Amino acid sequence: MRTLILTVVFGLISAVVFAQTGVKGRVLSGETSLVEAVVKIENTTIGTVADQGGYYELTSLKPGNYTLRVEYIGYKTVRRKLLVMADQMTTVNFELAVDADLNEIVVSATLKPVLKSESVVPVEIYTPKFLQKNPTSSLFEAVRLINGVQPQLNCNVCNTGDIHINGMEGPYTMILIDGMPIVSSLSSVYGLSGIPNSLIERVEVVKGPASSLYGTEAMGGIINVITKDAKSAPLLSLDGFTTSWLETNLDAAMKFKIGENTNSLLGINYFKYGERKDHNKDGFTDVTLQERVSVFNKWNFDRAEGRTASMAVRYLYEDRWGGENHWNRKRDRGGDQVYGESIFTNRMEAIGMYQLPTTPNIYTQFSYNWHQQNSFYGTESYQAKQQVIFGQAYWDKELRNHSLLVGTSYKYTYYDDDTRGTGIYDEDGLVENDPMKRPNLGIFVQDEWTLNKQNKLLLGYRFDYDKVHKGIHSPRIGYKFTPSPHHVLRASFGTGFRVVNVFTEDHRALTGAREVVFAEALNPEKSYNANLNYSWKVPASFGVFNFDATAFYSYFTNKIDADTDTDQTKIIYDNLDGHAISQGLSLNVDVVFDFPLKLMMGATYMEVYRKEEGERNSLYHSPKWSGNLLATYDFGSGFSTDLTGNWTGPMRLPRVEDDYRPEYSPWVVLANIQVTKKFNERFEIYGGVKNLFNTLPKEDAIARWWDPYGEPGNGVTPPAGRNDVIFEPNDYSYTPLQGIQGFLGLRYTVF
Template identity: 55%
Template sequence: MKKNILFILLFATIPLFAQTGSIKGKITQNNEPVPAVSIVLLPTGQSIAADNDGKYEIKNIPFGTYEVIFSSVGMLNERKKITVNSTTPIILNIVMQDENKALDEVVITGTMKEVSRSDSPIPVEIITPKLFKKNPTASLFEAVGMVNGVMPQLNCNVCNTGDIHINGMEGPYTMILIDGMPIVSALSTVYGLSGIPNSIVERIEVVKGPASSLYGSEAMGGIINVITKSPTKAPVVSADYFFTSWGEQSLDAAVKLKAGKATSLLGVNYFNYSVLADKNGDNFTDVTQQNRISVFNKWNFEPKENRAFSLGARYVYEDRWGGEMNWTKQWRGSDSIYGESIYTKRAELIGLYQLPTTERIFTQFSYNWHDQNSYYGFTPYMANQQVAFIQTYWDKQFGANHNFLLGGAFRYTYYDDNTPATSSTDGLANRPQETPLPGLFVQDEWTLNEKHKLLGGYRFDYDKNHGGVHSPRVAYKFAPNHNNTVRASFGTGFRVVNLFTEDHAALTGARDVVITEALKPERSYNGNLNYILKVPSNFAFLNFDITGFYSYFTNKIVGDFDTDPDKIIYDNLKGHAISQGVSLNTDVTFNFPLKMMVGVSYMDVFQIENKGNGEERSQQLHAPKWTGNFVATYSFKNNYSIDVTGNWYGPMRLPILPNDYRPEYSPWFCIANIQFTKKFTYGLELYMGMKNLFDFVPNAPLMRPFDPFNKTADDPVTNPNGYTFDTSYNYGSLQGRRIYIGMRYNLF
């Protein structure tokens, strides 16, 4: 009898276990439906896509608690926890938000800890992959040019290497971080930037002005922090391929893998350009030939109590050359046919580990190995650099108002090359440079009340050659209401210099390098005033962001190109340098499907040098007083969109020779681009566009391209002005108008 009763009870409970429900709703953005959104139900893994009207329905869900993830390319993921306990459909409507419009997204660069962007006392600008996709590029170097006040500058007409200027200051003053680690610096500043694939980037945070109180040497002019994708949030599969009418090909691909409690993101980037072009007829390549591959792998682990633990590694190989059109590798290093050939090999390791303690204590570490094998004509430059970095910091909340940070860091740099920079005093032996740089830092973020916030920071570093270096910083934020925010900050920066690794002009061309004395570390003092105004209206949402900045430099290292046309003379400036100006960013999101971003910057960057008989002012090279950028996106029905992007530049001072026939200042010019995109369901996108719509090509001729080895430069008859071969006169890419076509795919 008992068996029969038990059987009846078990049979009666079967329908209870078999009961299912459903979830349905509509996905919108700015009151418009968002089609083709990927929807994943966890932990079942069930996946569907919203229809063209933004509607969706997940059926046959067994009773229980689930997490629903809504994701779409270029938008912030939405995660909702929901319990299904009824057969009646659950209505779940979702409002999606653009990545680049998320004013409260988390940033870390300004304070070295996660904080809402709107709450940060340090102004931080953010660019996301969605902005990159409006004008696809093959590397980070080109992509960051879409930020107002940030200018990728080509420094050589032959090998097309460059650096990134912030507010008109030269590339060595810009510190490049990957996940907060100083991965790209010194030797790799010139070539490492082009090896960072866009596929690994979650966002880029830009801080303008010194940040040495947290990040030490090199953070004099600003910081660009590349935040890589978290494997747990990345698509399962992603790919992006495009090619241009000039013959460029770029491929980004990544896959997410799961191994126990660990999640991995494996990505690869390949770029190739091997089409010779000489459209200005000087017998030199207009664009360097490049063959580059980069492999990236990042792991996120899941220790107990949700502590942080991640490891990442990257390897880059690049073969690039530029020179005379008939150059081949058999002429590498010869004085018969001129070519600049650079082989680059680079390996990186980065990691973050939260200690298993009750306090929030983090350890970050990185190591990079960079090897460069290059010839500039017949001048060899063989260099190897290794940088090891570790820092540990304690993140502590004291009471409700004090957010405290205390840490120590140690950076070790090994550098060896074949130049006098690493030779012994008598020049008879090789002596690689080994530079240990320990530092301590402290920071307190004090919330006075909901409207006022004060931040104070201090760092002490010790360099074996220069002694102790002090770097204080103070910042203040005042937000009387949600629509108005004022930020003011003051800070100092310093830079320990390795000249040969940072100034490409010291190697290319035919000038001799002269160093007049032992160079001292550079110092900077900076003040920023930032005001943000949000203006909601019936027809649009407007956001104005205006910043005034002033930086004062001492011991600035300058290259004198003017005294002797055959030399570059380096010395600490006997005087000071100033970078000052104002920038304005405007974002407008209309109620109809049009979004616009417009930025303009005015910069006055100059140096004052004491000449003994008075002071002499000179304008900074490659620092235009006026620059600007613009982005406009219009979305049509059926998932079509059009993007117009561009940058414009005012006149910039260029390096010229005595009696030079070339203008000392460049003209006003604009590089504009247009792109058409079609989004399909299940994460597929097709796009095509045109770069450099107005077909602007700089009139930046090489000096004496017919005699790159200066074999007849001393002939007073054929060369009465004493001109020498020179590659440094440059203010933009020599690529003209070109069409591109591409495809993207993301599977979440």
């Protein structure tokens, strides 16, 4: 009897203590879990997002009647009324249907609103949840987890870099914000810094050329950052973290309404790192000290008949420096006693889109950016200003089974600096300042032809006129074959071009270590490209497999060659007298299990090389093998863990004459682990370890670090047998100088 009474008592206590009032369920589309589907109770601030298995849960609700709304990009919104009973968890599952009428699902591939599954051009989409698996202070670091995308440091002192896609250098990658080419070449290093992660709706990646729509700088691929719509964004988002290296990052976003037809979204990013650390004992800072503030404000306007109108502005200020540990800004900036690289950046951007109030669908877009850089690289001054004005208009028309796009664009670039790039010099020095003023007018046409349910054909053509290089043609053709919903084959062929300004792209041209020489007038680069993509969805009894395989090939003529081997005191720019090739295979595998585990794996094999006078050489920083791994497991009770990492094989590295360092890097693995505790729909904390295996360079990252100015300046005895090399702080980089570190952060969201 005593046992029975105790059992009943403990049962009642457990029921009182652990009984919850709320609703739970799963959001699906067929067999696919809709990760990060937004689940909200209408007319309240209560909401959440679905986890990796599509599951959601809203607890601590008061008993009563509610209307539950579920939203997911590319799918029709579903509303359902429900009655919540006291001390009960009501189960409500949702099946969402694809919304073929939804705008702006994929814009970077073909400029037209189109669903990812219907796009002729393969597009990879990454959500904020993906970016949160390894929290970073900038998108530059976050894209490291994307297979085939490699953020590459080009300077081991100031830690500037660019983003490689399929082995091609950063200038071949176009960065877009909301579909607009807002990130100019001068700011390719800094353009992905300071975009608040709390404002990002998704990141779209297109690997391969897109010059037929976007013109120059789109030869290697596109990264398009889509920001949230001010109307549907959360009311408030806060995300902040700090690391054991005392790096601090804060993202904040808040939306508000102005009148009846205007919604605004304000975002702020702040980053601070001020510690002088020198773990490798070379006398230089391991990581650049920096302070960054970025403010982003976006407006969305409600108009008659659902026409589009939006505008956004962003301002960025950054102060960064790296160099010898005892460098002092007031005493040593620009001096020849203590080496340092100091960069002040002021940047302003504006973008907008407006659909004309006409029966034909005519859209206008514009962007403007102003960039001012005040820099010293040792004794070498680099004071630069750049302004880029871009505008375009296009007509979107459906004609039976043809989807036409016809448009025109205009881009004007003004660039001035205090180097030989924008000046006329003689033996005595500067004769006349000659800023670059380059207009570019383009027209483009595209036809997406639906032959039948299984076959689509994409035809595109672009003509650009540049005052220096005259007319440039860029045709494009794509084909999509869908034999069944689980199999899709995509093929594309096209050409690309790039008008080059080396001083805004190659950091080696800005340092005092080498003299810059132009062997001849540079011609625009051209490329011929082919891609074959196959995606395959495999339902299984325990989950769903998604395979995505791509074969790519690009042939470059007139490629700009930065020769640092002929003369160790010079960097010689010339058009390649030969050709360059980027070719390879990539495979992505995405597995969503019925139990709360999700895996994402990828691998890329590529050969990127140039061939001149019968001699073949691999391009720098282009590993033959690379890949990534992401694993997420949900333990329940709000606990989940993420294991992320990427790896690269040996890659050729730039060296100086008589260099004692190896020509090729070793295999490198960077791994991270994170644990997240979600307390409720609004609040969660996360923490973990970055660079889990403490992967660091095995060699000197800076050549002749003990003697930057020809006389020992840091009190270090020169290593034996290393006196013949010159000082070179750039490019010899294959892994960050930052070793293992812990991090801790929190997120707070009000829907």
